[in-house]
Structure formats: structure tokens, C-alpha cells
Amino acid sequence: MHPLLIVSGLTMDFGGIRALDRMDLRILPGEIVALIGPNGAGKTTLFNCLTGMYRPTGGQVLLNPPGRPQRRLHGLSPHRITAAGLARTFQNIRLFPNMTVLENVMVGRHCRTTAKLFGAIFRPSATVREERETVGMCLALLDRIGLIDQADELARNLPYGAQRRLEIARALATGPQLLLLDEPAAGMNPQETAELEALIASIRGDGLSILLIEHDMKLVMRLSDHIFAMDFGCLIAEGTPDEVRRHPAVIRAYLGEETTDA
């Protein structure tokens, strides 16, 4: 199978500090891929480079949407990358706090809708239809994450776990090929984590690929098809969950130098 995303030699320098060092990644369609590594390993930096928040110093990011020609993503601005099919959530939740839950999701549809000034002011039937479709689709997404009853609530009034789910729904609304989740389970209780796991699994069921940063190893091991492990900006190991779990470099990175078995 053709990989959906090919990252090769991706490098990011901040001044003299190398945060990412020639990273190579491949993500297949429909796959859940996890990115693990200790704090400060460069996982979020990688996310930021992939989604255009940072402009990588070197290397390539290529996207192969099924049935469409390959696209170069590195060097594009964030909104173009989102339009191309990458959507993300943030480690520290970044919802639009003073907009309603529904509106948050509707913003996600921005790059898939087209109404311009004229449409906004005069509301021709095309715009009305587009709006109606947007609302319908977003309500469906809210239903899926169990927030349909809070659709008109302000996002800042939601409990923490719901905010995390809402962020995922918002990212899904952009119609991505690849969903990047930055520590979606952080701060969740076991009940919420279980719900999240089900949600992620069901998203995979839709045929999306998922790239996941997560510290909850049990969750990672259960969900992932493939794991990349990073430390100090470098890839130190990759493989199936089992392979990575046993990989000496990973153990060293997580547990320190001397320890040999986990």
C-alpha cells in the first residue's frame, strides 16, 4: 500500500538548538500511528512542523491522498495544510472559548465551504444550502462525541474531557485524511479515557489515518498499529507495539541508562 504521509529528513533548528534531527516517518492509510518519547523529545515540534505552525529547516513532507496526485506539504502555511487534509488537536486545549460548541465545530468546516462576502450578505440559495449542510454535518459530529445536548453551550463552560472531545470533533469537521492528536488523554480519568479510546477506534473505522502523541502507554499499546519512538529530536525506534516495547533504545530513553529489562 502507498503510504499516506511520507516524512523524510525533517529537521528543525531553533537558533543553535536542533529540535528535530532528520526525522523519517511513514503513515499508511487507515493506520493508527503513535509517537512516543520522553518530555522534550520533540514530538510536539514534529506536529508543529507537519501542520505548518513552524517552518521546518530542512527535509520533506509529502501527502498522497488516495486517488489524487502527491502534494508537498513542507513550507505551506497552516491553513493550506489543513485544506490538504491534515487536522490536529493541541496539547493545551485551544478551543474558541466564547463561541458555542456547535460554532466551534462549524469553524472547522471553513476550508470545505465557500461562501464569500456576497453570500454572507445576500444569502443566495447556494449559501443557505451550504449553511444548512454545515449545521447538519456538525450536529452529526456532536452527536457522535456525545455533546449534542450542549450544542448551544459556550465552549468554555464544558468539562475538561468534553473539551478534549470537542477539539477532536472540530478537527474532524475539516474533513482530514490524517488526524494528528496531541496527548488527547492527558488529564482524563479512566472512564473518559475509555470513551476516548472508543472514539479514536471509530474514527479509524471511517478510514482516516491517525497520528497520536500520548503518554498513556496502555492506551498507545492497545490502539496503535505502528509506533515511532523519539528522543532528543531523533527517531530511536519504530515498529509494532511489541517491537517498540522491547527496543533497548526505548527502554533506555524512558528508564535511564543502566536498566536492561523492563
Added chain:
Amino acid sequence: MKNLPMPTGKDIRHALLTGLWFMFLTFPLLVIKVDPAEQSVTWRWANLVWVGGVSAAVALACRLLAAYRAARVERLRRLPDQTAPQPKLPLLFRPERLLPLGTLAMLFFLAFPLVFSTYQVNIMTTALMYVILGLGLNIVVGFAGLLDLGYVAFYAVGAYTYGLLHLHFNLGFWIALPIGGLLGALFGILLGFPVLRLRGDYLAIVTLGFGEIIRLVLENWGAFSQGPSGIADIPRPGLFGLDMTLDQSLVYQYYLTVAMALATVFVVNRLRHSRIGRAWFALREDEIACQAMGIDKTAIKLTAFALGAAWAGMAGVLFAAKTTFINPASFTFLESAIILCIVVLGGMGSIAGVVLAALILMLLPEYLRALAEYRMLVFGAVLVVMMIVRPRGLMSPPRQTYSPSR
């Protein structure tokens, strides 16, 4: 007001201390008046007594009020049924009242010239122009969250567009109106480009600088703008070439302004509930997440600047037509500040709030004339007090609901 708490000893001591503090504070400026040339000093001790007494009384009143409120909240909290005290919306602002209230307001504005004198109509026209300006700036500040302190520049662009088009090409109001709007938008984009990277207060100061630059250029580039002596004899808007007396023309202009204001409310309201409006809100709430949602930050910022400026440009054309004379002195920073006050006081992003705030702030000084020289003093104090009493503005924007299926 039953259960008004009795002042305790502590309250009284606090009030007395406040009084003493203000007596100290105002001592040099309010009590002593020197004439350096005559080498004479006047001591106005009476002022000191006044300040002390009034500030102590106000302090006491504020403390009692605060205590009363605290007691009421406490009482409500202890109610058996445990229902949290619903933040009750003031009667006027409940959603179901908006329609009848709006109709009533409409009728009031339509009947206004029939009831009131030309002078009152003229004042109301001015106030309505500020409604337009406030709504325009509301797009930039309230919707998109871009703090603009130089909004008056676009107002000037519009006014001079009409002034100069009339002067050189003898063009009329109705041609100048769209051109003014377009030129305003153009200048908005012109300002928007360099400031795309700037945030918050840096953006504020650059827009302030931009506003000043426009005014200074109009002031100094005499060959272009006739400098400080301005452009006179700009015609009032025409109506199919009809000849109108001054009174008729002022009333006509009033209705024109009402129509413009209505159109502005309509358009701004539509924009607010559109894909573009949501993108602005997203930009205001979180610039980074906004980009991550596939919104082109540059385009959406420029749209906000351009649209906001377009309204200022059209308001400028109206202004030129109304005063028939323009010079750069009308477009100072203070004007930008007042328009910003309208937006913030109204409640950022709230259309009804902005309309109300514009009417209050513009009509207040007019009706405060009774206070004569204390007018601006009171105006300043009112701004401070209103902000403290309602820091989120007079009205908060209504929560948008889209629930056709349910």
C-alpha cells in the same frame, strides 16, 4: 430597598479616611490658586470641605451598597430549593423582547423629525453616524479582535474622497458614496498588510500612528487637500435634483442616515452569522487554532480591516455632506478613541449594544450641556463608572443558535 444594612463603625471609619485622603489629594490643585505674575495666592478652603464631605458620603454609600448586595447573594444562596440565582437579564434585553422593542425603536426613529426640532434631528443624525462608525469598528475590534486606534483615518479618507471629488470633478454625493467606501476599504488593506504580524497593543499603536499619518498628510500636503483651511461648500446629498430648503434637506439627510444605519445593522448582522463571521470570531478567540482550522489568517484579517474601513469611508462621505465643510482637525485621535469607547461600552461584538452605546455617548454630551463647564468632567467620569459597573459592556452578544432540526 428594605434590609439596607446599617453603617457599622468600620464603615464610618472607612468613609472618613476616604474623605481625608481625597482632601489631601485635591489640596494643591483645588485649594490653592496662584497668579505667578501678580505674586498672589488665593486659598479656596471651601472646596476642601466639599471634597471631603462628598467623597466620604460616596464612599459610605458604595460600601453600604456592596454590603447590601453581598447580603442578598448570601440570602439567595441559602434558599431551600438550592436553585442558583439565575443571572436575570434586565427586562429590556431578554431575547423575546427584542422584536417588539426593535419595532418600537424603528417607529421612534421614523417619527423623530415629525416630533422634534431640526436641531434635535441634526443631533440625532450625528449620533446615527456614530452608530455606523461604531458598527464598522465593531467588525475589526469586536468580531476579529484586532485593536484599531486609528479608525478615524478611514473616516477622513471617505470625507476627503467626497470633498475632493466634488472640488475637482464636481461629482455628487451618490457617486462619492460607493467610491468613498471602496477607497476606505483600499486604505484598510493598505494598513492591514504591514500589520499582519503584529499583535494586541503593538497593532494598536501602529494603527494609531497610521491615523495620525493620514491626518498630518492632509494637514501638510496643501496642494492635494487644501491643508488646514479645508474644503468648504460641499453639497448636501441630492434627491433627483429636487431643490430643498435647508430644513427639508436636513430631514432628508436624517432619513438617509437612518437608512444607512439600518443597512449597516443588516449587513453586519448577516456577516456575523456567516462563514466569514465565524472565522473572525475564531481569529479573535485563538489565532493559532484558527489557522489550524484551515482559515487563511491573512485573508480574514484583511477582510476585517477592509470591511471595517469601508463603513468608515461611507460614514465619512455622509459626514462631509452633513457638515458641508471638512478640515483635518475633525479627524484626531480623540475621535478614534470615542468610537472605540462606543464599541467596548456597547459590549464587544454586540450589535444592539453598539447602537445603544453610540446613542448614549453621542447624545450624552449634548444633554449634559445643562452642566455647562462640568460637561466633559462628567463625561469622563461616566466612562469610568460605566466600565466598572458593566465591564463587559451594556449588552453581551446573544448566543447564536443554529438548530433547524431540533
Added chain:
Amino acid sequence: MEYFLELLFSGLTRGAIYALIALGYTMVYGIIGLINFAHGEMYMIGAFTALIVSSVLSIYGLPLPAILVLAALAAAIWAGAYGFTVERLAYRPLRDAPRLAPLISAIGMSIFLQNYVLLAQTSDFVPFPSLVPEFAFLEPYGAIVDSSGLTILAVSTLVMTALTLLIKFTRTGKAMRATAQDRKMALLVGINVDRIISLTFVTGSALAAVGGLLIASHIGQINFAIGFIAGIKAFTAAVLGGIGSIPGAVLGSFVLGLTEAFATGYVSSDYEDVFAFSLLVLILIFRPAGLLGKAATEKV
């Protein structure tokens, strides 16, 4: 060459004037992130207090140096008191309000204070005595350098150094920096945040007042509106240098002052402000956080 030196001194004088006011702006901004539009009024109130006190004292026949010291002291004390009161009344209740609410409150305060002084004193310009003595040693250079300009320069340099040291090394300074960085955290580690913010306002206002005295003595006249115009320029300077940074405010002031002086000298004073504001726009385009400001890269 002499012309150049003349313009240089003239620009430095202007810069030093702006710096005295800009320091207060930058301190307040640094600590609570508020553009304190009423800060210019502190400068104006300081100048008026100094005028009143010095006139009364001179009627009682005190010698000039004593008058200068007492007037400066009185100006600093009362302006400080006004700064304290304004913060308590108009800003403290709004500390957790939306960001623009205190800004509007500040604009209202500025209008209020201007009209207060107008009503309490006069709407007209009043002459301000030359409180700074003529230095005899400057006599040979009189065409280029004047003693009041030199005093302003010296005082602003001194004040900047003192402030920088204060903020770097004293306990209070550290508390100020902590409050500026993270108010909640500062509160948690036991800093009396209210007191620190009050102190910042008092210090900033007192500085502006001393500036008011020196500047008024330099230009020889004051009225109730001087604070607003000077305040806007000083604010521009503070932003130019990187708002929140004390050396930045001083650098920005000198850059602004020199630009204006050279623009007037070599181009035309018609466009001095256009030059000043264009420079501001240009610098911010290339350095979006000002000359010495730290570019706050938001963590994603």
C-alpha cells in the same frame, strides 16, 4: 558640523523628555499590560503641583535651590497619590475584566483629570518659572547646549539607571518582575500583588511628575492639555523600544527624539510627526516587539 551637533543635542533633549514619561508607561504596561492613557495626566498634574508649590514658596521668599527641591518633592508626592488613587478607583475593579475595559476606563480617566485641572485651575496657558539654574560652565557652548536640556538628559539617564538597578537587585524589584511574569504565581509565592501594582503606579506617576516639572521649566508654560500630546509621543517611544522594557523605553525615546530633530533639521518640521510615526511602523514591521522587546513566541 555645528548644525549637526545642535540638532543632535536638540534630539537628545526631546528624547530625554519622552523618556521621563515613557518610563512610567512601560512600567505600568509591564506589570498589568494596560496602556495607561491617564499617565500623561500624571505628568500634567505633576507640573501643575510643582507650579503651585513653587509659586507659593517663592512668594514666601525661599531660595531657588530649596524651591526646586521642595517643588519636585511635592510634585512627586501628589502625582504619586493621584496614580495610586486612579489605579484603585479605575483599574483595580477591572483587573479581571476583558482586556479593553481598563483601556476605556483609562481614556475616561484621562478626560476626567484634564477637565478637573481645567476647572480647578484654568483653561489658559500659565507661565512656568525657570526653576533650573543657568550653569555658568555652559556659557561658551550656549548656542548648542542649554542647562535645562542638559538637566533633563542627566536626570533621565540617572532615573533609568536607578530603575534598572532597583528592578534587578532589590526585593521589591524582584517582586515586580514576578508579578509582571505571572500574577497568579506571584500571589501563590506570597507576594502582595496589590501592593506591588500600587507601588508601580506610584513610582511611574512620581517619575512623570518630576519630568513634568523639568519639562515645564524647559518650555516655560503649561496648561491642562499638555499631558495628552506628550503622553501619546511617550507611549509611541515606549512601544518603539519594546513596551515593558525599561532600557527599551529610553532607547525608543531617544530614537524618536533624534528622528524628529533630524527630520526637522534636514527635511521639514511639517512632516516631523509623519517621520516619527512612519519610523514606528517600519521598526515594528521588522521587529514586531520593538527594539528591545522580547518577541513573545506563543507556545503551541
Added chain:
Amino acid sequence: MSHAQFFLFGLAALAFSACVAETSLASEPIKIGFAGSLSGDLAPYGLPPLKAVQLVVKEINARGGIQGRPVELLVEDDACKPELATNSATKLVAGGVKAVIGHICSGPTKAALPIYQAAKVLVISPSATSSLLNRDGEYPFFFRTIAADDVQAAAQVDFALQTLKAGKIAVLHDKGDYGKGLAEFAKSLIERSGKAQVVLFEGITPGAVDYSAVVQKIKRSGAEAVLFGGYHPEASKLVGQMRQKRLATPFVSDDGVKNDTFIKVAGKDAEGVYATGPADASDNSVTKAYQEKFRQAEGTNPGAFFDNAVAAALALTNAIAKAGSTDPEAMARILHSEEVATPFGPIKFDAKGEPVGIGVTLYQARDGQFVQVR
């Protein structure tokens, strides 16, 4: 009641009361208006004229009014802003005035004139000097009791060329309507005379904290005289800094500077400064009478444009009395044809409403007051 409701209610109540107050009409008195800057930073120019007009009106009413009808004065503040001036003008017109004394500044006068014109209200300004006002005589009911800018500029230039014999002249202004207009006239007059050279023509920024850069520029230009168009605050700062930098170049300014405040503020630097102004009227009995009345009422000396406003009020009331009506045509005829005794001596008005008999003279500040030079 919430706050917002309170405001709404208050506004409505105010609007209502204002409306009621206005509709109560009294047909008896002759209504005349006064409009000018009564607040803001230009208030010092508007308040003395108001006092002057009030004095004249009080006196006339004490004598039993004009032909038995009392004179009622309606006062409006335009803060010297054109946009407010149109409001003031409509309010006066709506209030039924037949004539207006005002406005104080040229810009607002320009903005308000069309409104008065449409309502056929006669206007006499005591202080609007712009030469662009009524240049083509388009406002037949506009008059003023002050010499226009071009007359003043001519006097300044004449003095600089003839008396000071300056070959190089620096012309400065405050970028304002009044100052720049004056400076531009002066510049073109100097250039046309061919006798001197304008070595510097610049606007200084009002309210700036320091003018030393401009002063150095004047010095470098080698100017033998400085002509300044503008008001006294900038003039006193400029002169002060010139003298501080040891620049003794003669300083010639205008009406906006020729007042006691300038001398008070500039102190010893004011000595030797020249300024143009209306011919000295301090010996005139009318002047003395009104100035004395003002002193009795207020305890201070009258300020700027006081005499001009007295002249305007006297001319207007005289015209109403002689015409026997408040018909603008009739009043204008009297103003054009009959001389009236004013603080400046007998004056009347030419076809464009310019005063005949109010000339411009040069003054110099000596020992703390302006004295006539020639």
C-alpha cells in the same frame, strides 16, 4: 431598574424636556444668537466675545430694548469644531434668531455659513479672519469686525521689508487654519515684492515639547526676521527657545499673539516681539466704557477679541434699530451704508462685509505691554 434602562429612561426624559422647552415660544423679544468656542482649548478666544455681547445686550435691555422689544441672546458652544458648528447653527436657526454674532474660528464659520444663508440669518463674526471666507461675496449677509488675514499679512510683510529692512525672512506657522493661511499670504507677498527672500517656510507642530530643532534651522537659514502665523502658546514657546539659543532675530506675529496672555506667559522673552492687531483703540471712549464695565463685572481685564465683539454687537443692534426690523436685507443695507461708533471708531462694511475703519497696526511688546509702533 438596570443601568441601561436608567440611561434610556433618562435620555427619553431629557429629550422630552428639551423639546418642551423649545416649543414654548415668546414672540416679543428680538432673538439674536452667539456661537463660538466656549469650551475646549480655544475657549479663551470665545469667552471674552461672549461677555462683550452680553454686556451690550444687557445695556440695551436696561434702556428698554430696541423699539420697546427686549433683546434675547441665545448662546451656543461650537468648541471651534466645524461639525459642532453646523449643529449650533441649526439650533440657533431653529430657535428663531434673526442674526448671529460668531463664530469665533474661521473653520466653523465656513461650515455654518451655508446654514445661516439658507435661513437668511445675518452673521457678524468678531474674529474669523480667513480671507477665504466670502472671498467672492457669495454670502451677502456675512460681516466681520476684524481685518482679514491678507490685510494682516500685508501689514506684517510691509513692516518686515520697510522698517526692519530684512532681506531674508523665515515664515513659520502652526499648521492651523488661521496660522497657515496667514503664513501663505505673507510668503506670496514677500515673493511678489522681490525685495526679500523667504529662506524658510515651515509649520511647527503645536503642543510639541521642544522647538530647538526648528530654532537651529532658523539660525542656519540666516533669516533677518521671523514671521509667525499662529496663536500665542506656540509663539511664546518658539520665542522662548530662540532667546535661549541666543537668537535675537526680530519676531513678527499676528493677532493671535497680540494679547496679555502672550506677554504673561513669555515673560521677559516677550520684550521686543512685534505683533499685528486692530488699530489701538484704548483712547476711544467706547472702548474705555466697555472695558471698564467688564472690569467691574469680572474683576479682570477683558481678553482676546473683546473689542471686536463689542463692535459687532453695537453694529448689529444699531442696524436693527435703524432698519426698524430684523429683515436681513434691511439690516445689511444699514450695515453697508451707515457708520456706527465702535471701540475702533466709526466703522461700516464694504460689499463683501469687510470692515471699513478697522485697520491693522503693528505693536511691539515693551515693558510688559503691547504698544503701537507707528
